Amino acid sequence: MTQAAPPMTGRQIPDRLVSPAKRALRSWEALLLLVGVAIFVANSFASPYFLDPWNLSDASFNFTEKALIAFAMAMLIIAGEIDLSVASIIALASTVMGAAMVAGLPVPALVALGLLTGLACGAFNGLLVAGFGLPSIVVTIGTMSLFRGISYILLGDGAFTGYPEGLAWFGQGYVWWVFSFELVLFAVMAVVFGLLLHRTNFGRMVYAIGNNATAARFSGIRVDRVRFILFLLTGLTSGIAAVCLTSRLGSTRPSIATGWELEVVTMVVLGGVSILGGSGSIPGVVIAALVMGLVTFGLGLLNVPGIVMSIIIGALLIGVIALPRLWKMVRK
Amino acid sequence: MVNKGTPLVELKDISISFGGIKAVDHVSVDLYPGEVVGLLGHNGAGKSTLIKCLSGAYRADSGEVWINGEKVEISNPRDARSHNIETIYQTLALADNLDAASNLFLGRELVGPGGFLDDAAMEAETRKIMGRLNPNFRKFNVPVSALSGGQRQSVAIARAVYFNAKILIMDEPTAALSHKEIHELYDLVEKLKAQGKAILFISHKFDEIFRIADRWTVFRDGQFIGTGQMADVTEAALVQMMVGRAVDQIYPKRPARIGRPVLTVSGYGHPTEFEDIGFTLHQGEILGFYGLVGAGRSEVMQALFGITRPSKGACRVGDEIRVIRTTAQAVEAGIVYVPEDRGKQGAVKGLPIFQNVTLPSLARTSRAGFLRLAEEFKLAREYTQRLDLRAASLDQDVGLLSGGNQQKVVIAKWLATKPRVIILDEPTKGIDIGSKAAVHDFMSELAAEGLAVIMVSSEIPEVLGMSDRVIVMREGRIAAEFAGAAMTPENLVRAAVGITGEAA
Numbered sequence: 001m002t003q004a005a006p007p008m009t010g011r012q013i014p015d016r017l018v019s020p021a022k023r024a025l026r027s028w029e030a031l032l033l034l035v036g037v038a039i040f041v042a043n044s045f046a047s048p049y050f051l052d053p054w055n056l057s058d059a060s061f062n063f064t065e066k067a068l069i070a071f072a073m074a075m076l077i078i079a080g081e082i083d084l085s086v087a088s089i090i091a092l093a094s095t096v097m098g099a100a101m102v103a104g105l106p107v108p109a110l111v112a113l114g115l116l117t118g119l120a121c122g123a124f125n126g127l128l129v130a131g132f133g134l135p136s137i138v139v140t141i142g143t144m145s146l147f148r149g150i151s152y153i154l155l156g157d158g159a160f161t162g163y164p165e166g167l168a169w170f171g172q173g174y175v176w177w178v179f180s181f182e183l184v185l186f187a188v189m190a191v192v193f194g195l196l197l198h199r200t201n202f203g204r205m206v207y208a209i210g211n212n213a214t215a216a217r218f219s220g221i222r223v224d225r226v227r228f229i230l231f232l233l234t235g236l237t238s239g240i241a242a243v244c245l246t247s248r249l250g251s252t253r254p255s256i257a258t259g260w261e262l263e264v265v266t267m268v269v270l271g272g273v274s275i276l277g278g279s280g281s282i283p284g285v286v287i288a289a290l291v292m293g294l295v296t297f298g299l300g301l302l303n304v305p306g307i308v309m310s311i312i313i314g315a316l317l318i319g320v321i322a323l324p325r326l327w328k329m330v331r332k
Numbered sequence: 333m334v335n336k337g338t339p340l341v342e343l344k345d346i347s348i349s350f351g352g353i354k355a356v357d358h359v360s361v362d363l364y365p366g367e368v369v370g371l372l373g374h375n376g377a378g379k380s381t382l383i384k385c386l387s388g389a390y391r392a393d394s395g396e397v398w399i400n401g402e403k404v405e406i407s408n409p410r411d412a413r414s415h416n417i418e419t420i421y422q423t424l425a426l427a428d429n430l431d432a433a434s435n436l437f438l439g440r441e442l443v444g445p446g447g448f449l450d451d452a453a454m455e456a457e458t459r460k461i462m463g464r465l466n467p468n469f470r471k472f473n474v475p476v477s478a479l480s481g482g483q484r485q486s487v488a489i490a491r492a493v494y495f496n497a498k499i500l501i502m503d504e505p506t507a508a509l510s511h512k513e514i515h516e517l518y519d520l521v522e523k524l525k526a527q528g529k530a531i532l533f534i535s536h537k538f539d540e541i542f543r544i545a546d547r548w549t550v551f552r553d554g555q556f557i558g559t560g561q562m563a564d565v566t567e568a569a570l571v572q573m574m575v576g577r578a579v580d581q582i583y584p585k586r587p588a589r590i591g592r593p594v595l596t597v598s599g600y601g602h603p604t605e606f607e608d609i610g611f612t613l614h615q616g617e618i619l620g621f622y623g624l625v626g627a628g629r630s631e632v633m634q635a636l637f638g639i640t641r642p643s644k645g646a647c648r649v650g651d652e653i654r655v656i657r658t659t660a661q662a663v664e665a666g667i668v669y670v671p672e673d674r675g676k677q678g679a680v681k682g683l684p685i686f687q688n689v690t691l692p693s694l695a696r697t698s699r700a701g702f703l704r705l706a707e708e709f710k711l712a713r714e715y716t717q718r719l720d721l722r723a724a725s726l727d728q729d730v731g732l733l734s735g736g737n738q739q740k741v742v743i744a745k746w747l748a749t750k751p752r753v754i755i756l757d758e759p760t761k762g763i764d765i766g767s768k769a770a771v772h773d774f775m776s777e778l779a780a781e782g783l784a785v786i787m788v789s790s791e792i793p794e795v796l797g798m799s800d801r802v803i804v805m806r807e808g809r810i811a812a813e814f815a816g817a818a819m820t821p822e823n824l825v826r827a828a829v830g831i832t833g834e835a836a
Contacts, residue, residue, distance in 0.1 A: 013716060015686070015709045016727040200701050201694040208691055211682035218639070218677045219745065220663035220692040278682050 028272035029284045035320065036291045043298035050301060057178035059297035061171075061248065063267075064182040065241040066260060067289035070267040071193035072233040074285045077268055078197070080210045080277030081136040081227060083125060083234040086241075087260035088147035093117040093242035095151040098160025098252040107166035114246070115239040121147055122235015126228035144261065151254040160252040171248025182244055186289075189237075194282040202226070210277035266317050267292055291316075338401040340365050340530045341386070341417075341499055346395035348381055355381040357554040358395070361532075363499065368521060368531045370545030370562070374574055374792070374825070378554040379534050383501045386532075387419040388412035399499075418492030419501040426484055428477035432469075433458040435476055436491045461494045462486070465520060482513030489520060500524065501532045506540060518544055536624050536829050538567055552576050567831055575792060575821035583797030584773045586780050590800065591615030594784040595667070595753050597636065600645035605631035606808040609645065613753060613784045618775060620799030621788040623828050628808040629788045630672060633755045637669035638662040649752065663692050666752035670742050670759060672788070674735060678742040681731030685723055686712035688730045689745045715744035720770060736767025743774070754778065755786040760794065772798060792821050804828050 024030060043050045050056075069086050076083055096117045097110045105113070121143070128139045173181045197203040205226050208216040217223045246252055271288035273280025292313060299309050339362040348356040356378040363369055371379045384390045386397065388409040397404055399415050406412050412419070426435045433454045434441075442457070444450035455472060462469045466486040476484055485505060492500055502521075506514045521531060521544050535541055541548065542562060549559040550573040557573045593612045600609035606628040613619050621629045635642045638656045647654055654665045662668070671677035680688055689712040690697050697707040712726050719740040723733060730741050739759065746754060756775065760768040775798060779785050789795045795802055801815045804827035812827035814820075 013713065013721065013723055014725045015713075017725045018727070195702075199703055201698050201703060202701065204687065204691070204694060204703060208680050208683060208687070212676070212680045214676050215678060215680045216691070217659055218637075218669065218671055219680070220659045220668075220749075222658060222660050 029281060029287055032270070032272065032284060032287045032291065032320070036287055036294065039291060039294045039298065043294060043301070046298060047301040050298065053178045055301075056297075057180060057183065059293060059300075060180065060183045060186070062296050063289045063293035064180075064186040065244050065248075066264050066267060067186055067285070068189055068241050068244075069234065069237045069260075069264045070271070070285050070289060071189055071282060072230070072237040073264050074268045074271065074273050074280055074282060075193070075197055075203075075206055076136075076230045076234055077265075077273050077275060078210045078277055078280050079206045079227060079230055080213060081129060081230065082140065082265070083122075083136065083231060084140040084261045084265075085121065085125060085143040085147055086234055086238045086264055087257045088144045088151075089118055089121040089235055089238035090242040090245060090257040090260065091151040091254055092121060092147040093239045094246045094252040094256050095154050095160070095254065097242070097246055098163075099154065101160060101163055107164055110163075110167060111170070111243050114243040115236065118235045118237070118239020118242060119232060120235070121238070122232040123228075125235065126231030129231060130224040130228040148254060151256075155252070155254045161250065163246065163250055167247045168250065169247070171244045171246070182248075185240075185244070190282060190286045194286075197282050202229075206230070207278065210279070263292075263313075266313065270317055270320060337364075339363055339398075340400060342396075342398040343382070343386065344396045344398065346382065346385060346392045346397075348378075348385060348390055348392050354554050356385070356392075359551065359554070359556045361549055361556070361559075363530045363532060365498070365528045365530050366525055367546045368525060368533050368544055369547045369549055369559075370541040371532060371534045371549055371551070372541065372570060372574060373551035374790075377551040377574075379551055380503060381554075382551070383419065383503060383532060383534065386412065386417060386499075387501060388417075413495070416496060416498040417501065418495070418497035418499070419503065420485070420488045420492065420505055421503050426476045426487060429475045431475060432462070432472055432479075432487045432490075435487055436461075436494060438491075440495065457494070458490070461490050465490050465493065465523075466516070480513070481509045482516060485509060485513070485517065486520070489524075493524070497529070499530050499532070501534075503534045504536065505533070506535065506537070514540075538570070538829055538831055542567075550574055571822055571825050571829075571831065575825050583794075584769070584776050585618070585798050586776045588616040588618075588776075588779045588800070589782075590617050591782060594650060595636075596648040598646050598648075600632065600635060600642045600647070602631065602635060602640065602642050602808075605640070606635075606805075608809055611803055611810070611813075613786060615782050615784055616779050617800050618779050618785040618787055618798055620795040620802040621786060621805060622790070622792070622795045622802055622824050623805035623811075625790060627805040627828070629805050630757055631808075632805070633669060633757055633786065633788060636662065636667055637755065639669075663749055663751075666750075667755070668692075668746035668749060668751040668753070669755045670739070670746060670757060672757040672761060674738055674742065679730045679733075679738045681729065683730060684727045685716065685721075685730050685733075685741055686726040688741050689715060689748055691745060693745075693748045711748050712744070715748045716741065718747075719744050719774060734763075734767075736763040736770075739763055739767065739771065743771075747778075751783070753784045753786065755788070757788045758790065759787065760789075760791075792824055795824065796821065806830055 073083060073086065093114045097114045100110050100113050125140055125143055128134050129136045170181055175181055175184045197206065205216065205221050208221060209223055209226055213223055245257060267288050268285055269275055270292065271280065271284035273284065295313065295316060296309055299312060341363040343359065343361045346356055346359050347354065359378065359382060373379045381390065385392045386406065388406045388411050391407055397406055404415055406415065427438060436458050437454050442450045442453045459472060469483060469486060471479055471483065476487060505517060509517060524531060533545055545562050547559060547561055548565060548570065550557040550570065552574060591614055593614050595613040598610040601607045609632050623629050631640065634640050636647065636656065638659045638661055641657055647656060649665045649667065656662045656665060680691065686708050690708045693711060697704055697711055709726060716726065721740045721744065722737055730738060733741065759771050775785055775787065787798060796819055801813065802819055802824065803810055804812045804824055806828055814823055
């Protein structure tokens with residue numbers, strides 16, 4: 001039915017009172033960027049080796065793979081769900097790639113199987129959450145054990161080694177000068193996910209679901225379909241990470257990428273994504289990935305042991321989250 | 333029954349208001365030992381509010397409560413208990429995962445030496461009291477969630493009796509009971525009456541009131557209308573008191589040209605919520621759905637909108653048979669729904685106004701799946717302005733708006749989809765007078781433009797003032813349909829509560 005052109009009787013409501021640029025300046029992402037710059041400057045004073053392009057490029061490997069997953073995880077957490085099985089998906093995907101290599105399959109097949117395994121795991125999670133309405137935190141804690149458990153059954157104490165030369169490029173190759181394949185992939189995926197979340201209908205639905213899933217459903221949104229796709233995306237990015245990591249390490253053990261799920265979630269939360277869903281951004285996650293990379297690299301140069309590093313990352317997370325709240329409380 | 337001596341309970345001149353609206357307005361009620369008083373009144377007449385003041389859930393703004401001839405303060409449920417007042421709510425407030433004994437002693441547990449719970453003693457006591465009240469009760473060691481409505485009810489009543497309640501408030505106690513269980517409840521009420529307990533009995537069902545009450549008291553719009561002996565009153569007289577005089581409020585209903593059928597529903601059924609629902613809605617028509625709370629009106633509407641799935645029946649929109657299983661399919665078919673629960677189901681708080689408006693229309697405002705903000709602002713401005721929305725900017729979080737303005741955003745959202753049928757579920761509930769008038773005005777305008785409107789409402793003046801035709805639902809079925817001169821308050825109420833026969 002067509003309605004008559006609405007009469008313009010009501011008062012004029014402005015589109016915006018605060019321009020997007022001004023809003024960005026006051027945002028969490030801006031604050032985090034400042035922290036990142038400060039860490040960068042501090043690092044360059046602390047160690048003479050820090051500012052070397054090749055060293056920085058090397059250092060990027062400690063966050064690129066996790067960040068790929070973090071982009072998809074950010075969208076999932078904004079939609080009010082979570083996927084804790086991502087590290088186990090890496091283990092399973094890598095194991096499948098190893099088995100395919102033993103069977104003599106060529107490199108393109110290995111890559112395809114790695115990605116497909118990721119997708120299949122994501123579909124399994126998505127089916128349980130979106131199809132059967134189970135809580136995602138419970139489902140993915142379950143599949144976290146399940147997926148890695150399958151790897152252990154297939155591999156036991158053993159390992160797949162001796163991957164073909166052709167596979168090495170994904171984790172060790174360089175596109176141009178110091179820019180590794182992984183670093184370029186990180187940049188490309190940041191743009192792709194940034195566009196997906198912030199510039200498409202799908203991204204808008206993700207925010208709507210995260211803020212109020214019931215009202216989103218009452219607005220004609222296919223909530224379960226969106227949720228299912230989001231699980232596919234974390235599965236797929238975990239598959240991509242599995243290809244890169246397997247290529248970089250040149251071997252597969254069932255303990256591969258242990259504990260990564262928490263580092264990925266840390267990256268997402270540090271990036272300003274609300275763990276309760278509904279808000280956050282991809283630029284925030286990009287900056288958080290860089291900050292975490294810089295901290296780890298800087299401390300590495302200073303020969304700080306790994307255990308201490310994880311303490312510092314944890315303290316950074318709590319500190320950055322708590323400071324704005326403390327600041328508000330003090331001002332009141 | 334003759335009322336002698338001091339009343340057990342006297343509520344004197346009680347007033348309670350919520351946000352400026354008087355829910356109970358200078359009401360007085362008294363209750364003597366050994367009598368059952370039936371409280372009657374429409375949705376929103378103030379019955380439940382008044383008894384919550386006696387059970388300690390609300391505090392009265394003014395007025396006094398006297399128990400046994402003494403003035404008392406009841407400011408929380410604990411105070412109510414100390415005055416031997418027990419309430420049995422319609423929703424049967426029991427802790428689902430605990431068994432009968434644990435529920436009976438909830439908050440007043442028996443403790444053995446050393447401060448540990450004495451489960452054995454509690455169960456023994458429970459068996460004793462249940463043996464007296466409901467000898468057939470056997471399910472002592474299972475969670476009460478596994479019990480039937482009647483069994484749960486008897487646990488709640490046993491709790492009241494065990495702790496020596498003298499005053500029992502029963503708020504629609506038969507709502508969840510089977511026919512047989514209702515008769516068991518009547519017997520139980522007789523027993524309690526014989527023991528000298530005073531019972532306030534709230535019910536919408538006239539046969540119940542006539543069966544067990546000694547005295548009646550009628551409320552309307554928060555005001556006391558009258559009281560008297562059951563023996564001296566007729567159903568017709570009670571209905572007359574419940575609905576009051578004619579509607580004197582002015583409604584902006586414009587005559588609209590009723591056109592072709594837009595929506596035809598036939599044989600809609602759902603295993604638990606509704607049965608045998610069929611009606612036809614025409615272009616330009618406002619079809620009112622009236623009924624008591626819980627009559628299944630919202631459930632039918634949500635089935636039409638794809639929230640719940642009907643188990644049988646068919647739905648035709650225009651000339652096409654439509655199977656609606658998701659809200660997306662409903663929107664596609666041109667059926668939209670403005671829900672009663674704005675906070676949970678209406679506006680997406682946290683998202684700005686313009687994004688709320690465009691949410692179901694993204695396919696139109698975007699290109700190849702990519703957002704076009706300029707188009708979104710344009711669409712949002714067009715429809716929010718038409719509804720005279722009051723907001724600082726379209727970029728403002730919708731959660732910061734008043735209830736009435738949130739409602740306007742939800743309506744704007746649906747109009748932007750250019751629907752054929754708009755279903756409004758209690759569209760003016762809990763919004764201020766000004767917004768209310770704006771919503772009514774707007775409904776009328778929409779119908780005049782040829783949209784088909786369904787309005788679910790529990791307010792008789794609104795239903796009569798706005799509708800071309802009214803369907804009354806009762807217990808999940810269509811009880812009656814009225815149009816023209818037959819649309820009277822009496823007819824609506826009689827159909828809603830289930831009185832057959834002609835109005836007096």
